[in-house]
Amino acid sequence: MNLPIAFEEKMRSLLHEEYADYEKCFDEARHYGLRVNTNKITVEEFLKIAPWKLEPIPWIHNGFYYDGDSVQPAKHPYYFAGLYYLQEPSAMTPADRLPVDPGDKVLDVCAAPGGKATELGAKLQGKGVLIANDISSSRAKGLLKNLELFGIGNMMVLSEEPGKLTEYFRGYFDKILIDAPCSGEGMFRKDKKMVKAWEEHGPEFFSKIQRSIITQAASMLKTGGMLLYSTCTFDPSENEQTIEYLLSEYPEFEICSIRPYEGFAEGMPETGESGNQELKKTVRIFPHRMQGEGHYLALLKKGHCEENHEADADRAGKTAGRKKKLPEELDAFFQDVDWELDASRLDIHGERVYYMPEGLPDLKGVRFLRSGLLLGELKKNRFEPSQALAMCLKRKDYARVLDLPLADERVIKYLKGDTLDLEDMVSAKEKGWYLVCVDGYPLGFGKLLGQTLKNKYLPGWRWMGSGQ
The missing domain is CATH 3.40.50.150 (Vaccinia Virus protein VP39)
Structure with missing residues (x-):
């Protein structure tokens, strides 16, 4: 060289x-x-x-x-x-x-x-x-x-x-x-x-x-x-x-x-x-x-490496303000999620619902691509969870899970955005949102109608080309 x-x-x-x-x-x-x-x-x-x-x-x-x-x-x-x-x-x-x-x-x-x-x-x-x-x-x-x-x-x-x-x-x-x-x-x-x-x-x-x-x-x-x-x-x-x-x-x-x-x-x-x-x-x-x-x-x-100093006074105001109630659609969805949501940390912009970190200062005027965790979107009479929420969940956190083994061809089909046939899946009976996992690790959401899972994997993340 x-x-x-x-x-x-x-x-x-x-x-x-x-x-x-x-x-x-x-x-x-x-x-x-x-x-x-x-x-x-x-x-x-x-x-x-x-x-x-x-x-x-x-x-x-x-x-x-x-x-x-x-x-x-x-x-x-x-x-x-x-x-x-x-x-x-x-x-x-x-x-x-x-x-x-x-x-x-x-x-x-x-x-x-x-x-x-x-x-x-x-x-x-x-x-x-x-x-x-x-x-x-x-x-x-x-x-x-x-x-x-x-x-x-x-x-x-x-x-x-x-x-x-x-x-x-x-x-x-x-x-x-x-x-x-x-x-x-x-x-x-x-x-x-x-x-x-x-x-x-x-x-x-x-x-x-x-x-x-x-x-x-x-x-x-x-x-x-x-x-x-x-x-x-x-x-x-x-x-x-x-x-x-x-x-x-x-x-x-x-x-x-x-x-x-x-x-x-x-x-x-x-x-x-x-x-x-x-x-x-x-x-x-x-x-x-x-x-x-x-x-x-x-x-x-x-300060000195070997000493412990008290931190400067925290100048950040808590994101928590007035007590809020969860929107009904969001509350209904989270009945199936083993999380304790603090409603005061919700930030709703139009249809989008964000869950904010605690203790942030006032950031008005800052350019940001994401503020907190995007939980999903409030639609008419329903809540649609986000890809980001799926990735933050653990398998044990959600009530309805479709857990596919790595060797199951439907794993790749899901990642490509295809609709999945679940006739053989005893666990998939109740209609609604499912957390799709591979070997117990979440990949995203899907919505079950009959024995068919409508794919909700984020289009911009989809699997392109062939695997190994």
Whole structure:
């Protein structure tokens, strides 16, 4: 592979005697990764049903390598059930190393297409809120689909400049992840087109953007909150020097240690301007040291890492307002759902009914693609549940379930949008809405009339082409 001379010289100065090993890695095949959705299934349960040979990614507890040349996990019903996300192994690291707890208020600043946001949402386990933002509305649409596929309901998908968000969320978040736009040097092996992009927009272009984003995000973090900054590049101006800039603007931040792995390399204080030895606590991932592409990570706390600070006063008003009653049609549907809906969290726009996360500030004026969980639509004398609701449910949560084994040809027919014949299904007798599952994991809804299931799988999600 022909690398730009300026890039080669920079890498030689960073790696010294290791440069030859780095250069050799371009002769090796890229690595394919799969990350289990622990919001829907445990790692142990997934390994029992996994259709392919998987090898553990040693530094990611729910990450696995698969053979991308022989299998297509994106063409499998379990993918459509949201049981896993396909992601480059090193790219799993930022969300894995940000310590998110259920109930946290979490921001993913540059979230599309959702590789990090889906893991952050899974860690929340349905509690707290995930704000997933991407400035590109077209990319944010893919982000929304991935979050809904993963069954993340306590979320909002925004499409704003990070600077605009500071007007609404100052001192609001417990955890923030910034997977910053960067020059992409760590992805040269995976995607050769990144080299041309690097020649057009190099590190100097991106470092200015990164400094703006990280300082804006810092103002949205509570005292005692944690911020993880990451890139997929090697240039010090985008990595150590960006962290130096944050510390100069916000001296209350402190660099924290990242849970170690033997393949991680220390950050390089010598590449910065301050000589701050704490930068060694940041992490560099080099593809010749471990089985993944190039990355950089820095974990910081607003306050001292070893101390617990009380969070800033919560400036968010509760979404709960006046007591509300569930609309009759919605109430009738939810008689079959083992959920306790808080009517005060409902937000109804025309026919559409949304279930909002708790404790949000007033977001009037923000551009968003989704606010909360879309429960469905109120039609005349009836309620039609959404695809997003189906993906948030567990099999045990709904009264009427059509559970098809993986080998049943009707699984693929359902995912293609076909009507299903259920004459042989003893369990499908009572007319009405059914939650269609594969091996116990929801795929979507259907409506039973006689012995025929009218398919309600979302058209934009349907199975295209042949399977494995």
